[in-house]
Amino acid sequence: MDNLQILAVAPVFNLQLLVDGILIGAVFALAAYGMGLIWGVMRIINIAQGEFVMLGGYVALYAAGAGIPSLATIPIAAIVLLVLGWLLYRIVLFRLVDKDLFTSILATFGLSILLQQIANQMFGANVRSLDSGLGTLSFAGGQITVAEIKLVAFGAVLVLGAALVLFLKMSRLGQALRATAQNAAAARILGIDTDRVYAATFALNAAICGAAGALVAMTWIIHPYLGLTYTVRAFMIVVVAGLGNLLGIAASGAALGIAEQYAGFLLGTEFQTAFLFSVLVVILVARQLALHRQRLYLK
């Protein structure tokens, strides 16, 4: 808690934490939007969500290693993950669509362990990051610094988010996807091939996570074991904001990013993960108590 004094003495640090929090929160929001998409359409909670982010980061890392400019690795990560997501749907996920949520949670948990361990075997357990080759901006006489890549990432998230909304609203497939989310049986009666819609949804989600992962590799760090933290962040954001509520997801993502920046600064990095998972528990308990109060009111 020593750092609390720093915040009191130099209030400008607050600004630094806020800016960093909002910029990183945008990436969390992206993964959360994907999670909300498959939760809403397929009724599956995907615990392997964070592993897609992690794999996207590694794809970007190896693509950049092959001489591709770092910003161009973002679409490459998205495309590779799109294919992986589609394959996983065709091999495993389609069997889970009609099962209860616990089965899908446990199966995707297994998938997450599998992907994490494959990554560990293939890429090694080292913490790595991708140098974007961009500089750093300073404000307020050098007291606040913002890496340019974080701004680029923020911009990329906005572009991707807008593209997703347009896709869901305008395209045939997007409309089929929303129809399936509303009522899968009715969608089937009206001639929508829901199996294809599910495959597209899952692949699309993986692609979103892949792009987010490339951004994470450039702005932050990646290693094989960080998947679950991204899953939990996405889950929290979706629980707070609701499925598919884009503005809510963006706001919750920013709030979570800011909260994590403060926690990391005040509590030290060794408690950062503990903080994240404690917030998860607190959010779920608070939600439960709020629902309980509503129930008492109904009585």
Added chain:
Amino acid sequence: MSLRNLPSDSGRRASLVPHGATRIGIYVALGVLVLAAPFLFRGIVTQLAFLWLMILFALTWDILGGQMGYNSFGNILFFGLGCYAAAVVQRDTHLPYFVALAAGMGLSALVALVAAGVLGPLTLGMRGQYFAICTLGLSIAAADLFAGWEFVGAGSGIVPALYPGPVDERNRFFYYVLLALATLTFITLRLLYRTRFGAAINAIRDDEDKAEAMGLHTTRYKVAAWMIAALFLGLAGGPVAGLVGFVDPRDLAFAGATFGVWMVLMAVLGGKGTLWGPVIGAAIFHTTQELFWTYLFGWQRVAMGVLIVAIVVFFPLGIMGWLRARWPQWFGEVVDEAARPARADGAGIGDERAA
């Protein structure tokens, strides 16, 4: 209803469980084998001791997961608290070894009971997926808190008192302690599932709203069931810490990615909601796991991931569930062939308590 539970009325129908002298003979042979095992298989006493731990894990997970329909990913929390409580007592009191161990296990049980008693009312109101993910968060948060807490050695873990004797003797001692604990758990659950309490938690699984409407205090039953699971998990912490000789926050005490997932899987593999299912599942899973660790060096965790997905996706009913769907007459059920397809989904697995 095509299947009815009827008393077995003729010798014509085969039963899974043999009767009379054969049955007693099987139990005696099993008992002798289990008691003599540390002397028969000297090289793998630790692994055998861990088998009893796994059986205890699967049985206690099944109280909520199978019998009550609440799938917890965080039961490892109570085991971890037990490990730490016992190790702290052994480190900070200057009692003789066995007295300290007993005192430590007592504190473990107490801490685990209090934890379940406090967390239960907060979390057990959640249904389904929220409870599962909340408990997952609890166990990971606990692991990271203990890994950052200086008093218990932070990330480098804590070392309990050294066993006063040779390593072989230590392994054998803890083998018998864990055997006793697992047996105690089994017998307790066997008796418990036959009481009103067992019927109540089954009612919660089958339809919680109806159970509540019938006048059951569902929250009390849920918290009590979780406390029973926590009690045995906490008690197991001390012996395991003593056997391993070192409590690591992430790899032993709160090992969510291994023990935490395995306990779910062992129960699912054996058959959720049955008494023998978790035992069989744990035995098979533990053997497979040990073989993976021996023969697939480096890739064992990958193979474990494949196994998890395969079990959940292709074998969700488990061994007992499969046997029951295949040969219902073994479970003392009368099959009405004409109406049989209606039950093809395997619903109702675990209706018969203590199968």
